[in-house]
Structure formats: structure tokens, C-alpha cells
Amino acid sequence: MTTTTAIEATGLKKSFGEKVVLDGVDLKVPTGSIFALLGPNGAGKTTTVNILSTLLRPDSGTARIAGHELAEDPDGVRAAIGVTGQFSAVDNLLTGAENLKLMADLHHLGRAESRRRITDLLERFDLTEAAAKPASTYSGGMRRRLDLAMTLIGDPRVIFLDEPTTGLDPRSRRDMWQVVRELVAGGVGILLTTQYLDEADVLADSIAVLDHGRIIAEGTASELKRRIPGGHVRLEFPDSHSFAAAQRALGPAIPEPETLVLRVPGDGSVSSLKELIDRLDRASIEVGDLSVHTPDLDDVFLTLTGNGKVAAR
Structure with a gap:
């Protein structure tokens, strides 16, 4: 299904007991763009990502991901998305190639298709030479590249990047930025949360600031800067x-x-x-x-x- 909107959410609300975490969040992420979600501790960023990636149910509100209704077609949503969290999903006991093979099996890819995608991703992320080495020997930058490659094995049209460059050195961060730009150029929609404001400034087509469960400002980086004296x-x-x-x-x-x-x-x-x-x-x-x-x-x-x-x- 082709859609010009990667993510569209309206009125998302979520509470845990008496604690209101999301209080009517609206988001719209066009296909082929990066939307950065910023906010302080407890603002609701990770809860938003967890809801949109089907890990949590909202108390109310609606969302449509890559053309699939979140409430009515969660399996369709899961088939269309990829998630790279704050903490690497890489298995240290497996090699880089084996980690990718594991993800290919989880996506029920055939043997030929699995081999093709693994080869392509190893080349794309400059991991071919390290493919047969245990992931425990990888540097931080290599692990994050492998983690993202594992996310892409299912060819997602929407990707959630939850602090993808935390702990990386400046060169590795820039390498990751280039990968993200290439994904967007290929038509992928990305929802990015990050603790690095310069990262949002460099990458994001649009930025929303989330505080106390509400979007308090939204626009391009330039538009937001012009609002401040x-x-x-x-x-x-x-x-x-x-x-x-x-x-x-x-x-x-x-x-x-x-x-x-x-x-x-x-x-x-x-x-x-x-x-x-x-x-x-x-x-x-x-x-x-x-x-x-x-x-x-x-x-x-x-x-x-x-x-x-x-x-x-």
C-alpha cells in the first residue's frame, strides 16, 4: 500500500494509574521525511513510540501507520515498521551475519531472499569484513550499524529511531546520520527521538517538543528558533x-x-x-x-x- 503519510496520530492519550503520560498528542510524519520528537524526562516520548509501534495500547485516540490503522490492523503495522531502540538488540554470542540471519528467519524470508538481503545490508553498512566475527568484538559504531541493519531486514516503510547515536563517537554519529539520510531518500518515514539537539537540527525536517504529555511547539528547526527572543x-x-x-x-x-x-x-x-x-x-x-x-x-x-x-x- 502506498501512502504519502508515514505516521498520522490524533488525540493519543495514555495514563498509568493517576499519572497522565500523554494528554492528546497529534503527530503527522510525511513519507520520506524525518520527524524529531524532543522532550525532557517524563515528557512521554518513549510512551509515544511504544504506542505507535504496537507495544502499548493508547487509552484513547487513533493512529495510522503506513496506511494501516493501529487499532484495527496491528499486524499490518508491525509488518510495515522497524524499531531501533536506545539499547542494542544485537546478540553478542552471534556473528554479524548470524544476527541478520536470525532476523530474516523471524520475518519468514525464503533462503534466497534472506541471503540476498543479508549480503546487501552487510555491504551497505560496511560490515562485510566483520560479518563472520562475533558481535561482542564490534565497536560501538559497528554495533549500532548492525542494529539498524537488523531493523531493515524486513524492508520497513516506517522506522522508529529511539536515540540511535547515544554513546557513539563523533565520526560514528556522522556515519549514522548519513545512513539515516539515505533511508529517507529511499522514501522511508522516520520518527526520531534524540538527546542530542544538534542531531535534530541537522537531520529533522520537522520537530515537535513534547512536555507533560502535550505537544507544546512544532515546526522546522528554523521556525522554532525564530520563536525565541x-x-x-x-x-x-x-x-x-x-x-x-x-x-x-x-x-x-x-x-x-x-x-x-x-x-x-x-x-x-x-x-x-x-x-x-x-x-x-x-x-x-x-x-x-x-x-x-x-x-x-x-x-x-x-x-x-x-x-x-x-x-x-
């Missing part, structure tokens, strides 16, 4: 005459006379930047250097949740 355009002038003229022409700005710099408040959007440049042009003011500064996702997260750290659940 502190953005400005830094203008550096070649001489004091231009500096003074700009102060008169531009109005409210933070001056730094010793460096001939003005910091003009702005949201970093193209329209506001164009308006600023037009005002300088009309006043025939020469600018030596111009740079746009916007809050980063750390600022967004701290402002929206009052918590400076993204955590695992």
Missing part, C-alpha cells in the same frame, strides 16, 4: 560615519562603538533581512560585514520546557 543581525561598519548613520537610520539596536558594530534585533527570516538591507541601501550606508545570529535548539528547548537537557524518556 535573542535573534539579531550583526552589522560591522568600515568607519564611524557609517556607524553613526546606521544608528540613525535603523532605530533600536545595540551599539558597540569600540568595534563599530550594531546588533539589530530580528527573527532571522529572509523578509526581515531584506527589509534591513533595503533600509541601508536607501540611506546609502556602506556595511563592512553582516551576519545573522539566531538562537539554537538548546535555547528553544530551555525556553519552552524550562529544562536545559533532553533525556531518554
